[in-house]
Amino acid sequence: MATLQLNSRLKSWFSQIDIETKVSMILIAPTLLSFAVLVGALLLKQSLNQSTQWVSHTEEVMLQIADSKFHFNNLSLYHLRYQLSAEQGYLKLYDRAYLGLNQSMVKLTTLMSDSQQQQGELEKLLQLIGDRTSSHRKLISLRGTLTPDEVIKAAQAKTLIFDDAEILGLFDSMLATEAALLKSRRASEHDYYLKLEAALIVLFIIIASSLLFADRFLRRDMRLKADLHASLSESHHKLQQELAEARNTLVALLPVPATLCNVQFEWFFEASNHVGGDIMDYFQVDEHHVMFYAVDVSGHGVTAAMHAFTVHNDMLASTAHIAELLAHFGDLSETATSFLTLYNSRYMRKTDTGEYFTMLLGIIDTRTGELALVQAGHPCPLLMSAGGRDIQCLGEGGFPIGLVEDASYEAVQLTLKRGDRLCVYSDGVTDCENAKHSVFGQQKLKSLFRIMHHQALDQCKQAIYEQVKNWRGLGQPFNDDVSCLILEFNGDSAPIQKLERDDIYVPR
Amino acid sequence: MFLDEKTVDGVSCISFNQERFDAAKVVQFKQFFVDAVAAGKTRLVLDLAAVKFMDSSALGAVVAVLKTVGARGDLVLCGATGIVAELFKLTRMDRVFVIVASEADAVAKLNS
Numbered sequence: 001m002a003t004l005q006l007n008s009r010l011k012s013w014f015s016q017i018d019i020e021t022k023v024s025m026i027l028i029a030p031t032l033l034s035f036a037v038l039v040g041a042l043l044l045k046q047s048l049n050q051s052t053q054w055v056s057h058t059e060e061v062m063l064q065i066a067d068s069k070f071h072f073n074n075l076s077l078y079h080l081r082y083q084l085s086a087e088q089g090y091l092k093l094y095d096r097a098y099l100g101l102n103q104s105m106v107k108l109t110t111l112m113s114d115s116q117q118q119q120g121e122l123e124k125l126l127q128l129i130g131d132r133t134s135s136h137r138k139l140i141s142l143r144g145t146l147t148p149d150e151v152i153k154a155a156q157a158k159t160l161i162f163d164d165a166e167i168l169g170l171f172d173s174m175l176a177t178e179a180a181l182l183k184s185r186r187a188s189e190h191d192y193y194l195k196l197e198a199a200l201i202v203l204f205i206i207i208a209s210s211l212l213f214a215d216r217f218l219r220r221d222m223r224l225k226a227d228l229h230a231s232l233s234e235s236h237h238k239l240q241q242e243l244a245e246a247r248n249t250l251v252a253l254l255p256v257p258a259t260l261c262n263v264q265f266e267w268f269f270e271a272s273n274h275v276g277g278d279i280m281d282y283f284q285v286d287e288h289h290v291m292f293y294a295v296d297v298s299g300h301g302v303t304a305a306m307h308a309f310t311v312h313n314d315m316l317a318s319t320a321h322i323a324e325l326l327a328h329f330g331d332l333s334e335t336a337t338s339f340l341t342l343y344n345s346r347y348m349r350k351t352d353t354g355e356y357f358t359m360l361l362g363i364i365d366t367r368t369g370e371l372a373l374v375q376a377g378h379p380c381p382l383l384m385s386a387g388g389r390d391i392q393c394l395g396e397g398g399f400p401i402g403l404v405e406d407a408s409y410e411a412v413q414l415t416l417k418r419g420d421r422l423c424v425y426s427d428g429v430t431d432c433e434n435a436k437h438s439v440f441g442q443q444k445l446k447s448l449f450r451i452m453h454h455q456a457l458d459q460c461k462q463a464i465y466e467q468v469k470n471w472r473g474l475g476q477p478f479n480d481d482v483s484c485l486i487l488e489f490n491g492d493s494a495p496i497q498k499l500e501r502d503d504i505y506v507p508r
Numbered sequence: 509m510f511l512d513e514k515t516v517d518g519v520s521c522i523s524f525n526q527e528r529f530d531a532a533k534v535v536q537f538k539q540f541f542v543d544a545v546a547a548g549k550t551r552l553v554l555d556l557a558a559v560k561f562m563d564s565s566a567l568g569a570v571v572a573v574l575k576t577v578g579a580r581g582d583l584v585l586c587g588a589t590g591i592v593a594e595l596f597k598l599t600r601m602d603r604v605f606v607i608v609a610s611e612a613d614a615v616a617k618l619n620s
Binding site (some may be wrong): 052136155296298299300353354356377379380396397398399400403404431480 | 531561563564565567568569571572597598599600601604
């Protein structure tokens with residue numbers, strides 16, 4: 001049970017780390033192992049070198065012995081040294097040593113049979129043979145107790161006198177030592193190569209399996225990513241389509257350019273991405289009153305657009321309420337402010353997502369040209385008197401809707417004259433940035449609005465749109481939703497329309 | 509991180525160190541203050557001197573922060589100039605927030 005838990009915990013841990021780390025983790029084992037094998041091989045080589053050095057040391061001592069430290073009848077040990085390397089040579093040395101001793105014996109026999117006169121020389125030879133025999137015996141007795149090294153030392157110190165046979169015996173043991181050393185060196189060499197070979201095979205297997213493992217991981221990751229990419233691009237495509245649909249729906253909510261009673265409306269709107277949080281509308285509240293508003297929901301995208309839909313619906317549904325308020329107060333400003341105060345507290349209760357919006361709300365009495373404007377955080381609208389003589393920014397700001405509870409609103413009230421124009425815009429227009437990050441600004445909008453005063457309202461709107469678009473740069477999407485509503489008051493010449501309730505709002 | 513924090517006379521002074529304060533920074537910005545309040549910091553200064561552009565989402569975030577801090581402490585804004593100051597004025601937020609000119613003024617205000 002515990003193992004299962006650990007296993008699943010390990011699995012979840014492993015699935016959380018990214019693919020690069022996984023591959024590194026897989027490849028770190030063979031890397032460390034390669035390093036270990038390298039270090040091991042170096043250490044083995046080192047110990048092998050030591051034993052080789054020892055072997056050479058023994059060879060050197062033998063060379064010293066051979067190098068005329070002793071006299072041997074007719075043997076050249078220096079020459080023999082090279083024959084000793086093989087067992088055959090070793091046997092030859094033996095043979096020739098005995099041959100030398102035999103020759104001494106032959107010489108002695110000849111002398112003994114030749115003459116009695118050479119008694120002195122005979123004595124010496126006998127002495128020599130006697131010495132050698134005793135040395136031989138001495139050596140034989142010592143061989144059991146002394147190591148070859150000790151024998152060599154003794155020989156060098158001349159505490160032992162050897163004859164040829166004894167030296168040969170010495171060589172015998174030394175060669176045996178050398179042979180044993182060589183044998184063990186070859187064995188360890190063999191062992192070393194065997195170990196190295198085994199380590200290399202293991203290493204190869206580990207590297208190969210690690211690479212296969214890593215490859216599997218990478219492939220699986222690639223496959224997963226490819227699948228993910230496919231499903232993402234599919235859902236992205238779907239989302240794009242849905243966003244386009246949402247945009248179409250939102251645009252369909254926008255009113256057609258129209259003249260309501262004697263107020264002419266024109267507008268332009270462009271979202272920063274597929275859907276935006278800007279919305280506007282205008283409609284008749286009753287026979288004599290026309291209402292308009294422009295809204296900019298904070299943020300962009302779907303959430304902002306959904307809030308824009310909500311606000312649009314709310315405003316539409318409030319028409320009757322506003323008509324009642326107008327009848328009740330008989331005053332444009334009071335109607336507009338009390339409506340917004342109520343709407344703000346209702347909106348605050350409804351939403352807790354922190355979304356809010358700025359709004360500019362206006363109600364016009366078409367009979368008198370009286371206009372009440374309430375500015376709920378929306379940029380100050382521009383009022384241009386007929387003929388473009390005078391242009392001014394209206395209002396001093398106000399609380400946005402949905403940000404502060406118990407917010408109260410103030411209205412700006414004025415009387416429009418025939419030909420007066422009002423421009424209501426979202427901050428997307430004035431904050432529109434060009435490639436150098438400098439903003440379009442209110443001043444440019446003001447002068448453009450003034451320059452276009454003698455042109456028809458739709459041309460004025462078109463000019464503003466094109467200028468803002470050019471400012472942004474051709475083909476560049478806006479950095480914020482851009483909307484602008486322009487109206488012109490055509491005086492009291494227009495006939496008063498008798499309204500049926502159903503005709504209040506006719507969406508396109 | 510676009511926010512720097514230091515403590516002056518027991519007051520946490522948080523300054524925004526970038527020119528643009530827009531929707532992209534809102535989530536991190538709000539979380540920073542939620543964490544600060546959770547860590548027991550109740551007297552806070554937000555210095556907006558470096559900010560040259562602030563959008564509506566950013567304004568919403570500052571209001572959200574005021575609501576986060578408001579119940580348990582005090583928040584004073586400082587350094588708002590140009591477009592930022594205009595935005596606060598246009599939306600009447602200059603009446604909702606305590607706004608002073610400099611960080612020193614803000615600290616003094618919180619310590620008075």
